[in-house]
Amino acid sequence: MQSEQGAYQLYIDGQWVGNQSGKTFPVYDPSTEEVLADIVEAGAYEVDLAVQAARRAFDSGPWASSTPQSRARILFNLAAKVREQLTPLAEMETRNTGKPIVEGEGDIEAVAEVFEYYAGLATKIPGLVNPVSANALSLSLKEPIGVAGLIVPWNYPLLMAAWKLAPALAAGCTCVLKPAEQTPLTAMMLAQWFEEAGLPPGVVNIVNGFGESCGAPIVEHPLVDKIAFTGSTEVGKSIVKLAANTLKRVTLELGGKSPNIFFADADWEASIDGALFGIFINQGEVCSAGSRILVERSIYSKFVEAMAAKAKTIRLGAPMDRETRMGPVVSKDQYDRVSSYLAIGRGEARLASGGGRAVQFDKGYYIEPTIFYDVDNSARIAREEIFGPVAAVIPFDAEPDAVRIANDTPYGLAAAVWSRDIYKAFRVVKQLRAGIVWVNHMQPTCVEAPWGGYKQSGTGRELGPWGIEEYLETKQVHINLSEKPIGWY
Ligand code: NAI
């Protein structure tokens, strides 16, 4: 996996390999700001090698003749390996992202579940007999799309990779995976076990590098059939434009500014807890973060006070400490980006708690859990994705007001509604323009249920049967049952 110089190599065609340029780049532990590892950098040349390998494995390699049963076994093997190696994987994820170890363990557990789910689903994708009027047997067959380019972010590095690898492999696709440049380490740990799990060379290739020089060449490559991307809306838009040249299938899971809506009749303790959990889990680096907290005016002041008091008790600390509930944000870039929004927020709204660097740490990208209130929904901190531990609390007057504010955003990934009144809660659910809506909870994610956004939060759905559908083509087969010539001429 590592070269003589100690840099993590690329994984192409079943081999650990170096690159043409000789360039490497560092990845960091965001809690100490120290270099964790050096990574061999892939550019267009290495992307081409990876794509060619994936293409061969799909067109003529053993994957072309693989059966759903054989793919299921490989995915079960991978899941078993992930469970067996849960501790080292979770520790690596935690060291590289800064997330608390208890969350890192949850992520890796979820990775195993995703592989298990799609191992099971691999053998349960039937075709159809179409009820045509012609004297024919008409079939719809499901076939893999081909070579899939998988571009993933740094907030849930191995989990986001698994959300894409598992359905792609179950469907019979081959893959070129590009982890985020900040967090490539757990994907490479996984690659060590590909051969043992039974994955033939070339079926999954991993290239590490930066967006423009390594991600874009995957999107441009004429031999790639599909792109699955999770990341910023801005990059998502550039991917759609670039993919248009070769008309690739594209699925996108992008940003959000998800409303977490609290009515006065909701359970009080559960609400305060849910408001904090919705925005502060994983340092707020969550696509579905409940970053706009909408609170009914009759409970608004008390709610802000209670949230602020409880936010001050959130235990920031070393990511490897089991008591830690918030670590540093992932990188210097992210720290600077979030800090710039703290400054913007001070000019736009009032501060209930936090608002700056967590000064008890002299190293690491720690930011205090921050709550702005009296935020107008037109403020930048209410409209733009911050992707850090920063909440914007907005008061509302009644049900229609809550729905109007909730939907007044370019995004539509997630939303949550808290109330004991099921009529009101379900009325609101129906009106929310978002792909995922929770009632009296926020953030639970189940591999069996669809995940994806409305509006500018993306296209397509991951997880569940929807997730595998995005890696499948549909072939119509028309089998003539009349032995007579057509007889037209
Ligand atoms: P990003 O969207 O630039 O990066 C995500 C992935 O896309 C990485 O693997 C990156 O190398 C790749 N990428 C970047 N530019 C590319 C290009 N032109 N072509 C192909 N691939 C490309 O996200 P970044 O810069 O790390 O974070 C910026 C903001 O994006 C965050 O503050 C957050 O608001 C949002 N974001 C949203 C995520 C989500 O889960 N929805 C995940 C990560 C970031």
Ligand code: MG
């Ligand atoms: Mg970027």
